[in-house]
Amino acid sequence: MALxxxxxxxxxxxxxxxxxxxxxxxxxxxxxxxLIVPAAIAAYLFTLIPTVSNDGPLHYTLNLMPRIGMNFDxxxxxxxxxxxxxxxxxxxxVVLYSIGYLSKSERLGNFYVYLLxxxxxxxxxxxxxxxxxxxxxxxxxxxxSFLLIAFWYKKDKSIYGAQKSLLIxxxxxxxxxxxxxxxxxxxxxxxxxxxxxxxxxxxxxxLAPLAVVLVLLGAFTKSAQFPFYIWLPDAxxxxxxxxxxxxxxxxxxxxxxxxxxxxxxxxxSELWVWLILLVGLFxxxxxxxxxxxQDDLKGVLAFSTxxxxxxxxxxxxxxxLAVNSGANESIFxxxxxxxxxxxxxxxxxxxxxxxxxGILDHETGTRSIRKLGxxxxxxxxxxxxxxxxxxxxxxxxPFNGFLSKELFLEAMFELSNANFSVLADWSVLFPIxxxxxxxxxxxxxxKLIHGVxxxxxTHETPKEPHEAPALMLISPIxxxxxxxIFGLFPNILSQTIIDPAAMSILAxxxxxxxxxxxxxxFNNPALWATIAIVVVGLALYLFRHSWMFIYDYHKxxxxxxxxxxxxxxxxxxxxKKATDGVMTGFLRDYMVYIFGFFVVFGIxxxxxTGLPIxxxxxxxxxxxxxxxxxxxxxxxxxxxxTRSRMVSIIMLGAIGYSMALFFAFFRAPDLALxxxxxxxxxxxxxxxxxxxxxxxxKHEEAVGFKFTNFMISVGVGAIVILFGLAAYSNRLFExxxxxxxxxxxxxxxxxNMVNVILVDFRGYDTLFETLVFGIAGIGIYAxxxxxxxxxxxxxxxHA
Numbered sequence: 065m066a067l068x069x070x071x072x073x074x075x076x077x078x079x080x081x082x083x084x085x086x087x088x089x090x091x092x093x094x095x096x097x098x099l100i101v102p103a104a105i106a107a108y109l110f111t112l113i114p115t116v117s118n119d120g121p122l123h124y125t126l127n128l129m130p131r132i133g134m135n136f137d138x139x140x141x142x143x144x145x146x147x148x149x150x151x152x153x154x155x156x157x158v159v160l161y162s163i164g165y166l167s168k169s170e171r172l173g174n175f176y177v178y179l180l181x182x183x184x185x186x187x188x189x190x191x192x193x194x195x196x197x198x199x200x201x202x203x204x205x206x207x208x209s210f211l212l213i214a215f216w217y218k219k220d221k222s223i224y225g226a227q228k229s230l231l232i233x234x235x236x237x238x239x240x241x242x243x244x245x246x247x248x249x250x251x252x253x254x255x256x257x258x259x260x261x262x263x264x265x266x267x268x269x270x271l272a273p274l275a276v277v278l279v280l281l282g283a284f285t286k287s288a289q290f291p292f293y294i295w296l297p298d299a300x301x302x303x304x305x306x307x308x309x310x311x312x313x314x315x316x317x318x319x320x321x322x323x324x325x326x327x328x329x330x331x332x333s334e335l336w337v338w339l340i341l342l343v344g345l346f347x348x349x350x351x352x353x354x355x356x357x358q359d360d361l362k363g364v365l366a367f368s369t370x371x372x373x374x375x376x377x378x379x380x381x382x383x384x385l386a387v388n389s390g391a392n393e394s395i396f397x398x399x400x401x402x403x404x405x406x407x408x409x410x411x412x413x414x415x416x417x418x419x420x421x422g423i424l425d426h427e428t429g430t431r432s433i434r435k436l437g438x439x440x441x442x443x444x445x446x447x448x449x450x451x452x453x454x455x456x457x458x459x460x461x462p463f464n465g466f467l468s469k470e471l472f473l474e475a476m477f478e479l480s481n482a483n484f485s486v487l488a489d490w491s492v493l494f495p496i497x498x499x500x501x502x503x504x505x506x507x508x509x510x511k512l513i514h515g516v517x518x519x520x521x522t523h524e525t526p527k528e529p530h531e532a533p534a535l536m537l538i539s540p541i542x543x544x545x546x547x548x549i550f551g552l553f554p555n556i557l558s559q560t561i562i563d564p565a566a567m568s569i570l571a572x573x574x575x576x577x578x579x580x581x582x583x584x585x586f587n588n589p590a591l592w593a594t595i596a597i598v599v600v601g602l603a604l605y606l607f608r609h610s611w612m613f614i615y616d617y618h619k620x621x622x623x624x625x626x627x628x629x630x631x632x633x634x635x636x637x638x639x640k641k642a643t644d645g646v647m648t649g650f651l652r653d654y655m656v657y658i659f660g661f662f663v664v665f666g667i668x669x670x671x672x673t674g675l676p677i678x679x680x681x682x683x684x685x686x687x688x689x690x691x692x693x694x695x696x697x698x699x700x701x702x703x704x705x706t707r708s709r710m711v712s713i714i715m716l717g718a719i720g721y722s723m724a725l726f727f728a729f730f731r732a733p734d735l736a737l738x739x740x741x742x743x744x745x746x747x748x749x750x751x752x753x754x755x756x757x758x759x760x761x762k763h764e765e766a767v768g769f770k771f772t773n774f775m776i777s778v779g780v781g782a783i784v785i786l787f788g789l790a791a792y793s794n795r796l797f798e799x800x801x802x803x804x805x806x807x808x809x810x811x812x813x814x815x816n817m818v819n820v821i822l823v824d825f826r827g828y829d830t831l832f833e834t835l836v837f838g839i840a841g842i843g844i845y846a847x848x849x850x851x852x853x854x855x856x857x858x859x860x861x862h863a
Contacts, residue, residue, distance in 0.1 A: 066124035068138050071105050072187045075180035082180070086173025095163035098176040102155035102183060109149050116145050117564045120573070123193070123257075132196070133254045139193035142564025146404065147190035147321050149561075150411050154313035155183050157539035161419050162305035164535030165426060175215060179309070182208035186314045190321050195244040195254050199237065202282070202318065206233040209315050213302040225298035228628065232285050232295045240282025240322070246275040247329070260328045260571055267332050276336045279326055287319025288370045289377060290347040294624045297366040304422025307362060311369045312415035320373065320407065323380050328571035331384040341381030345497040347374030352504035356511065356608075357615045361421040361431040364508055365414070368457065371505060372410050375472060378498075379403035382475050383569065395478045397566070401578050402471030404565045408557065409464040409550065413453040416543035417512070420450055423536055424516065429526030433511070438521035442529045445537060447517045449544040456547045458509035458601075459502060459594065464550035466594075467580055473498055473590035499593050506601030507608075514605075554580040656776060663779035666787070675786055678793040688729055692722045709754045717747040734818050 078101045082094055116122065121141035128136050140148075159179070166172060185208055188201030206229070214226035248254055250269045251262040259266070266272050283289075288296040296316065300307055310316065323340060330336040348371050355367035383399035423446055425431045428439075440447050452463060459469030476495040531537075550557065555578075563576045584591065604611070620626055646657070669675075699715040699722070706712055720743035727736035804817055804825065814820035822830045 065126055066138065067108070068122075068124055068140065068191070069126050069136065071108055072138070072191060073184060074105060075101050075183040075187075079177040079180040082176050083173060090168070093163055093168060094172045094176050095159055095166070098180060099156065099159045099163070101180060102152045102159060105187070106149060106152035106156055109145065109152055112140060112145060113149075113560050116140060116142060117560050121568075128197075133194070134196040134200075135194050136197050137193040137255065138191045139257060140191060141568040142561070142566070143321070143324055143568035144190050146407070146561055146565040147317065148187055150313040150317070150408070151183060151186045151190065154411055154415050155179075155309060157415065157542060158305050158309040161308065161422075161536060161539040162303075164533055165305055165422055166303065171215075175212075175303070178208055178211040178215070179306070182212060182310075182314070186318065189318050193256050195247070195256060195259075198256075199241050199244060202240065202286075203234065203237050205286075205315055205318060206230055206237060209233075209299075209310055212306045212310065213299050215303055215306065216301070219301060221298070222301040225295070225301045229295040229299050232292055236282045236285025236292065239278045239285075243275045243278030243282065246271050246278065250275070256325060256329075263329055263332070266329055272330075272333060273335055276330055276333050276339075279322065279330070280336070280339055283319035283322040284343065285319070286322070287316050287373045287377065288347075289319070289343050289374060290350055291624050293347065293351060293370045294628055296370055297363060300360075300362040300366045304362070304418060304425065307365075308415050308418035308422070311366070312418060313411040316369060316373055317407065317411075320376050320380065320403075323377065324403070324569045327380060327384050327569050337381050337384035339381070341378050341385055341494075344374045344376070344378030344381055345494065345501070347371070348378060348501035349374075349497050349504075352501045352508065355508040356504055357612065358508075359433050361424060361433060361512070361516070362418070363431075364433075364512060365417055365421060368417075368505070368508060369414060371501065372406070372414065372457070375498075375501070376403050376406050376410070379406065379472060379475060380569075382479055382494075385479065395475060395482060396570070397576065397578075398471055398478065399475040400566045400569050401562060401576070401580075402468055402475055404562050404569075405464075405471065405554070405557070405580070406468035408561070409456065409468050409547070412543045412546045412550065413456040413463075413465055416449060416453045416540040416547070417457070419536070419540040419543070420446055420453070423532040423540070426536065427527065427532055428529045430524075433515040435522055435524040436516045437519045438517070439529055440517040443517070443531050445531055445541075449540050450513055450517065452544045452547050453540075454509045454512045456551065458506045459597065461582055462551050463547050464554065465547070467551060467554050467582065469502065470584075470588075470590045470594065471580075473502070473593045474584075474588070477589045477593075495589075495593065499597060502593075502597045503601045503604065506597055507605050510601065510605050652773075656773065659776050659780045663776055663783055666779070666783035670783070670786060675790040676794060677786070677789045681793075686729075689726075692725055692729075695722050710751070713747060713750045713754060716750075717743055720747070732818075734816070 078098065082098060085097070086094060112122070121139060123140075124138045126136040126138075128134055159176075162175070162179075166175065182205060185201045185204035189198055189205060192198040192201060210226045210230040213229055214222050216222045244254075247259055247266070250271055251259050251265050253259060253262065266275070285292040296311065299310065302310070351367045351370035351374060355364050355371060358364040358367060379399045379402050383396045383403065421431060424436065424439075424443075427443070428436065430436065456463035456465030459466050473495065476498040479494045480491045482491065558578045558580060562580075563578050566576055566578070567573070696719050699718045702715045703712050706715070720739065724736045724739035724743065727733075727739055804821060808814055808817045808820045812820040812824040814824070
């Protein structure tokens, strides 16, 4: 096990320790202990930056389940290292922030256990080279995020949001697993690196489109792309530290990571690149438009997150589209560099904004923008951080968001000028959609600043507003400082972080030598687009009361949330109806289902395989065999026709004794004796028990002939006989009886082969069979001792 394996599992180890400590220690805030874990991981990962950027990727193997190929192979390249640093670095700041945000009265043990498990899951996702391990950690993120979102489980909205996120992301994860299986069928490997190396096999495969769709379903659901975004706004019911962590640097970025990681595998596919580009741009526009109407601070930030994720997704699609179409290589470089840079920038300004929203909620008692306002002089530090981060999100200089937004617009303009074989006449829509989405981004960013801090005080806050304590300010101050630093000095990240990550998406060793600057001259269309965004955005915000009425036409019945809710309701009703129709409470109905399924698939198997039967090696049928079969058939007929329990039991015993005679004729006296003993005991017990049962029962009522049951019975008998004859006629292996004959005395020192098989060769099997009989005996004893009240007893008690 390498040190990186330990680093990935360190949060889980710490979670176990926290769970133990929390049972006995309630006075100390567990956040101080949890803080050590992400800080240590981040420090270790920072030491790997020079190695990865200069010497190339690192690879470590840990064999977990080699027989199925599920090995914990860690691959640390620029892309994985970038995401791992974001996960651990932002995680450190989130834990520090949570110490001030959460009081000791909260279930801190649960919170930090869930948070640390989630941290391990995300590190596993971005550092796993094996797709099965990636899937394992992927679903672990869904489970742990479900627990985090439902942390305040007494609130209905928390449970609703957690359930929605789990259902949607689990669906996507399951589809993604299907995509991985298809890729394994195509390439014969579970390693992502080897899949990239065997991309020619993927290109030539007819299964590639299926793999594309399945993998993208996983990416789109996790990264909240349209139409799967509906889970993310409801996930805002989680505590603010959770929102800041999940939706700025971790969970929602997992889908972006998946697309970036598999771009070298699928960039050849027009289906891949067009889906990513168009879905990303539409998500950007749709979410930014809907963010403007939100009144809840976290609601604005939730839709803002969806919008920003769409922006990054479209950049990844633009890079793949340029490669796919053989367009100018600079398009690919600009798009991928912009995507990587904006992933970093979004983590900084969005993490800070979520923490600021938590501060406002914590210190004023509300997140409603209508109830806030005029807080500039009361909360000057919070206002300063909001100005920096909101303007960065709006794409204004000199902040980091401006630089990546400029690269985004530049990539869209270059794509519109390229000559694509597909949608060539519609490529002008790329910059238009990008600009319109950015305009609404500017509007809701200004809304956050003006609606909360400027204007007159509303005096409608449940608490008297005041500045937050230092513990809650440190983390957003650090993130706000990074927004400014990365904006003023962007190239400190170019050679060490951005270029290695972009090269991983490129799947190339060629150094990019990216240079990011604020000024590109007046001939840069992105500059004029930014000016237009600011001018139009300001006009829309100033005259917002004149056009906001358009949101009134978006009725609830025509929303995706309504479709989701109705889908849940009708699926529950449908499943209940189907269950009530199948689960009748009668054992005979369940036997019909089981045996009917057996007969149908037995017939299908027989039809397609033929079941060749060879009668040459079978023994002759003697007169005694015919007599016993006739006795068994007569006994079965009497059981079906009689109304008497006693007669049924006796006839059932006759069948058992006939089987004992069969064993005797087949020269198995020990089995015959066992069968005789068991049949005698069970028949006696049945007679004793049924003697004490009430005389009246449904068994004594006339039962009509049921053709379906008759056909199933005949079918089961015929299929069992056919399968038995076919199995005997087509033996694939030598009988194990020869081994027993040769070794029964030498290995087990026994003379009776059956006893030796039961006690020695199959000792564990016999032991557990004995255990089953013991458990059944205890159950029977409990039933005999239990006093079952009837209706008469209930009536007497109520009387």
